[in-house]
Amino acid sequence: MSSKVTDQSDVISPELMNKVKPAKWEEVPLVLNNRSFHWVTEKICGIVEQKTPTWWWWCFITALSIASFTGLGLVYLVSTGVGVWGNNNPVNWGWAIVNFVFWIGIGHAGTLISAVLCLLKQKWRTSINRASEAMTVFAVICAGIFPLFHVGRVWFAWWLFPIPNANAIWPQFRSPLEWDVFAVSTYATVSILFWYMGMIPDLAIIRDRAKETWRKYFYGVLAMGWRNANNHWRNFEMAYLLLAGLSTPLVLSVHTIVSFDFAVANLPGWHTTIFPPYFVAGAIFSGFGMVLTLLLPLRAIFRLHDLITEKHIHNMCKIILATGSMVGYAYAMEFFIAWYGANSYEGFAFINRAFGNYWWAYWIMVSCNVICPQLFWFKGIINNIPLVWIISIFVNIGMWFERFVIANTTLSRDFLPSSWGYYSPTVVDLFTFFGTFGFFSVLFLLFIRFLPLMPMAEVKSVMPAADPHGGKH
């Protein structure tokens, strides 16, 4: 691993430096091995331009067949009724909403990486943001399936949108589900815009390199006639910055609003003010988990070690560690407030979470979300890529269970003991959910096949050669 040690003393007043005697700062470059611009272009365009690898076809076909589970499940659901799922009274929301929150949570990392880290000037984000944004868009699409199809009469789901009609009746804006409609659709739209906008210069590069006619036209149309002109870059950069600025509150608001689905309800265990930050932290947590899950194999397959360096992985592990601890804190705080609030219904809801009918789900959640990421304190573990990958999968599992625990323990045992019940999913639930992983993979495979995996211009601009002053500060 190459690194260079810079001495800052020549920049800052030497007298002061002598006094303070700062430690030597080891600056790890974001692109290793002194790669050139051209190398970056070749590497990333090459992935798109190469012949479709066989493994891709195998993965694609497998993913497609898994995705068909969702398709079949939904056809059966719509033709027969929500009863094919395991939902009941009192647990009227079963896996559908759990899956929705799970996917939408995953869909947070991409925007977070491209927007929040952009605003925070975290340059290491450049090599991972494109793929994460793609992941966001696809996860949001997967997420959108569930609230849409969980309704009893899907064919009337358009009533949730403010469309004039002969019945002269409108949506109801006090409902968190209505807020969800706006939040999720805005999030999906803005994520797609952001993703696409960022891709335009890269599409232009592929267009300009293209040999086959279909490529020329396909990428030509998508690139919108981008010309790399400074005027373009100027507006582009400003727009990018603004979109980042807009996406940051958006990404925070979306999971906040999703958490309102629970927090605005009056059920014990749901009706808590801690939900918005807790959900956002959880979303970032699961999102980074998924980014690692996806990028580590990609890094290996496409030999991207110079672009996705160990620094990237370490940074992501640190974020997972931080958000995992936040989530753990939230779990503890919920218990504390339930006890401190002295509301017996609330108190019971939490005791029941940990020791009641779904205790196993609770402890799976705690071990995956709170205990597992603590391993990232250890250097030996974050340097062990396969282990990081496995932990990232545990993070995803844990976060699914978190939503399951929140949704189901509360509903299954709420106010009146007479209506306590138990929920267990059916085969249709299982298939529909697992199918979405296939669906997600299909989209992601198409993405890595046809679209630039990394923003080339952005990667290049964090390389030393991008400095108009010749690398001298």
Next chain:
Amino acid sequence: MNIKYGVAATFNSAKSLFDAAGKVREEGYKEWECYTPIPVHGLDAQMGIGRSKVPRFTLAGGITGFCTGMLIVWYMNAFDYPLIVGGKPYFSMIYPFPVFYELTILFAAFGTLFGMFFLNRLPRHNHPIFEHPSFGRTGDDKYMIVIEVEDHKFDDEATPAFLKDVGGKSITVIREPVN
């Protein structure tokens, strides 16, 4: 038949382009453009261009979104068909805030993207610059300055020479075919 569009000069590094751009500006050229594989830091100032106007579109979009949100909520839930829902007021600035908020962001985002497109006059798939034989390299690792014929200081001989002077390589005249 061809129409002359301008003269292009390529540069190999951001630094050489940066320096050259400063000279082009000092020379008094107005209708010229730099083509770079990356947004070069500080090039705007070097070229003598101001701040981008995209934020104005963003602001307009945001305000529109906020007002639209408020208007639809007020119209639908308080004016056209007020219904008592959970004992909550027909209209309030508080309960539908998520809707205002999301619409503000949505419209602002539209404003930003479409503002960027508008300011960049995109999509424009046909442009004389594409006629430059090695234009493709500007996306990869080459830098280029193009001075247009339109410029009042443009001169068929002086301008290419000037570009060469400031360090430009492979000076090329770009011609746009007309049919």
Next chain:
Amino acid sequence: MIKQVTEETLVNGKRYWKSLDDLASKPSFKNWVEREFPEGASMLEGVQRRGFMKLMAASFGLAGLGMTGCRRPEHTILPYGKSPEELIPGVPNYYATSMPSAQGYTPLIVESHEGRPTKIEGNPSYIPNGGGTSIYAQASVLDLYDPDRSKSSLKRSEEGEDSWDVISSDQVKDDLVNLMKEGKVAILAEKSSSTARKVLSKQLIEKGVIWSEYEAIDLNSPEIKLGSAIGIDGGLRLIPNLGKASRVLALDCDFLGNREPFSLANTRALMKGRKVLSAKDAKKMNRLYSVESDLTITGGVADHRLRLESSQFIAFANLLAAEIFTIRKSGTNAEIERLQKRGQAAETHAKWIKECAVDLCTKHKSSVILPGSHLPEEVHLICYAINQVLGCIGRTVKYQATEKAATNLLSLQKAVLKDEVDTLIFLGGNPVHQASSLDWGNFSTKISNKIHLGDSVNETTSFCDYHIGQSHYLESWDEGKTWDGSAIVPVQPLLAPLFETISDLELLQVLLGSSQNTYDFVKSLHEKRSSTNSYDDFLRLGIEKQSPSYYSKEISLLELIENKEELPEPPTLDNLEVLLIPDFHSWDGRYANNGWMQECPDPISKLTWDNALLISPALAKMLEEKYPTLGLLPEPTMLNKNGEIAPDAANFDHGKQKAPIVTLSISEDQTIEGPIYVQPGLADCSIIASLGLGRSNVGRVGKGTGYNAYPLLGSNFDRIVSNVSIEPTGEFETLANVQEHWSMEGRAIVREGNAEEYITDEAFASHMGAESHSPKIWGKDQEADLKFKAQTTPRGNSSYDHPDHNYEKSETPGLHQWGMAIDLNQCTGCSACVVACQSENNIPIVGKDQVLRGREMHWIRLDRYFSSTARDGAELPSDVQVSFQGVACMHCETAPCETVCPVNATVHDEEGLNAMAYNRCVGTRYCANNCPYKVRRFNFFDWNKRKTDELYKGPLGEENDPLPSMGKNPDVTVRMRGVMEKCTYCVQRIQESKIQVKVKAQRNALLVTGKDGGDIELSKDDIKVPDGTIKTACQQVCPSDSISFGDLSDPESEVSKLKNNPRDYSVLGYLNTRPRTTFLAKVRNPNNRMPDFASSPHAAREYHDKAHPAHHEEGDHASDTIKGEKH
């Protein structure tokens, strides 16, 4: 463009006429059509005929509305009082009739839409029932539209055993006449209180027909036993008059429930004496003692309850008699000594008996002892003696002289064995299934013609070779006595038989060779009886008073009980006793194919679609020890062990009750198999088995439900069976239990207090629950009157100002503000409201599988909680108090469900109703989640359209038989899949009443004043619905008037007064949902001298223990905590 309506769809109306459509091709249908419209020519004869014709015309004209085709009977039917002279399509008609049964005819008013009976109500002219009906009467309308009922008569085909030929009713009549001619006819009838049948049966007996009667659950037997014990000719029927009773002791007698006759009147009378609206009432409140082996709803109401095995009641009665005789200084020493000696086995309960006796004696003349009908003769006799000594005969109880019993099944058997019978006609009933101890095989060979008249094909049909379809009572003419003999009530048909069936009277008429039709016959009976009232008046009122004779002679107990046999051995855990009870769902099996009954949860066990062998926790513990792998009780969890929540009474595997199946056997051939279910409150060594399910030859609904306990019913038909052994089979059954958890967990949901507490603190209920120590819900308006609160929804502590209940964009508040008050002290848990609501509101049946998945659709459910302070860790308690709470949509003013609906499908109207617009619902189910009361029900499938067992096949599944749709209420939308539904406060009744009042006021104004337009002035009072006009279905059916409904903006309305009662509280009031349905706390009236006295009800103690653990100490701590609350 709309598709042109085809001729066929128009004539046949909506889809649900398809059954008739299908039948149209059959000859039988053509016959009806011809019988339907025969009077065309004679239509101008009279007013009624004309009305009839108009109906026909209109019903055809409006076929598309889904109202047509149903036949009207051939004879005119006379509308009840409020019915108009002529029928107007769209306006329901009401007719008085009654429901026949062996336990007396129940007077009814039946609502009919265009000739289709849709809803059954009690006839308020019959005072004892006060307009209430039993759950079975409510459900009986569904039997009329049962697709599995007999649609014709059948004869076993010569081709083979299992094939049957359809025969016409003319053929049936010819065959019957021929058989009569051949002679040697015997009839085995189910018991009946029909006076008309009695007349015919006498005539038949004169003609030499052997007339015998059989009933598996024979509630006439006690009267016969008592009559013969006392030695009189005929029976002596105990008729309680509980309105006058202040102390009631029930000896294994579920006189409020389904096991005893007259329960409606008993409920009404007893609960009236328990109505407490002030401290003064509480002092006069009656007290109920119940000694029982099973936990019945009577035991649930009881202030003191003692668990005792049924076989031990002889001893108990003897000891009780001894105590009472001693206190009352009645009877000789010898008598008392003998009673004491015979009562020795009950010594363990001596203290209980003594204090109870003292209490009964202090209130002598107004106390009463009621023995259970399954108890032996001796108990009935002793009870007569005690009632006599207490001086209550003629006051709180009357003994009515009844006729001798008809020949019973055993005598018939003798006659058959003597070859005296060639033709045996089963008149209704199902004796082959029920009297399984009889040697039916032998019967079969002895008799050549076996004929069964039945409403459907059953096990007795399989025994016979001739089945005659029996008409439903809503299709027949008849008349009969009420149980107390105080009235004769008519049975008049609401429609002519839907299918080719005949009534029992018609059959008897044929046997008698009479050509008179039943209408003329029944009418002639009436004319013979009364010359003053016309038959039409009789039908209109639906009741005719009678004065039965009563018996009140003194008896001497000593002589009568002298030579009684040995007392039965007390049962032990190795030598168990079984009490056979009628099943809640199917009674003796007759409602086994009634989906509403099957799905209505048993009030105590909360089981649907099944019965179980109920065992006590003590027995369960023993079984667990003996068979450790049985899995009867769940492993106690950590939460159970540290008292966080009570342990479940059954193993719930993924929410589905997994019950081990056991074999109960008396002997080799008398064994049954059934699932066991641990029921707190049972006598330790009693097993409760219910008769009536587990039928082998039954329709699609009843198939596969429950187990059959009839094999335990021995040849003496004694329902107490001893010496039973129990053996697990190792198999399991999944039971559809709608309530998994039995404990309230110390939550102030059902609030209870003792009468003494209530006298000192009328507002005890408001000192419970989180709202008692949270900021006032209505803030500064806490003390404002109900009207103000209802109309304006005061802000309270909310961050929002709530909109008033005004008309849209106006300052005018809604004309009424609807609200409901449920007096928990009046509710016995009979569950009639559940079925009444189902019938009124077109609530679908979902089937056992869906109930298991927690998807039952009942809009009102009856929550049943057990409470006990003697709970020890994870042990199930044996002695429990029962609390019932009817929970339906509370119509919260700040409804949590409304806020979360994204499409405005559930909103409030200006009169405070929580409206549910099905057609706007997209089905997010968020509202159901957010409802703290969990009263919303989701249509997970197309329950109405798809067959229950084909739900998962989706569009490929078979559609439901359309026949039951004929019983649907046309005023209520039939919901499709994917929408939410819930209680609407019977909004269809509200709207109809409002419309009627306005229409009437408007027409009156025009007619009376002659003015029109702006000259007419109507005041608000003119167009307001008067209090009491609107009754919700649950309110109307309730025999104890525990539900009140009305206008909260009218301070004089009954519901306003109840809500202003200090006992009134909101469930989960602290959530600030402001429910419009509130509850009046339950008041128990225990005797502080009793050994099991507790100063506060268990439920209240559980609450205080949990809410104020610091106060936890043994003894009388409840009053401390109440005082503590007030500080």
Next chain:
Amino acid sequence: MRNLFPSWVNTIPVKVILSLGIIGGTVTAGITYYATPKYTRVGYQPTQPVSYDHSFHAGQLGLDCRYCHHGVDKSSHANIPGAQVCMSCHKNIKADSPLLAPIRDSYFGEDTNRDGILSEGEDSNGDGSLNQGPAVPWVRIHKTPDYVYFNHAIHVNRGVSCVECHGRVDKMKVVHHDKPLSMSFCLECHRNPEKSLRPMKEVTNLDWSLPNSNPDNPHLDQIHAGLDIKNKWGVNPPLSCTGCHR
């Protein structure tokens, strides 16, 4: 490198935006016009089995609506008359018109000699009585969905004329669906009942308009008169769901 796209492609974005605007506008307009009850229901005019002429009976002869639709002021349904209502006149008038054959068949049925008495050979099915003929299959025109509970009695008795929902039936030779009867149509009137309220006696007078009204602005006078009726009668049409959906 050469331009990939010809120069005219540069105008495509503007063209696309313009055409999207036009197409979107047209589609929206089309849907609001063609796919709403206003279009799908209004104008429906089926052929009836008997060509009953409302413009003749109700218009020229002046038969009151309630003569045939007798339940309209008592029941939720207006009721289609039975054959005997027709026959009360047509026994004598046009007694043998072939157009009335379905009515007569329905009315007389087996009574072939039309004397009301069972004569020889009339009892074709042998059940001992005279049976009616088949019902006249009138085709239904106005229909609210199953979940809408419209009550005729309350409207008719509270001064809402037939004409408000059914149009000038007295001028229709063949009845057609005249008003959309959509929810917004109902709400329109429920929100502003004063536009439609009239004296009770004039409810079936389809030609009625407020007498002595100012010819310049008859609507204003009607609104005043309607408001007077509304206030004095206490008319407060429900606008919440429970009014019509049960």
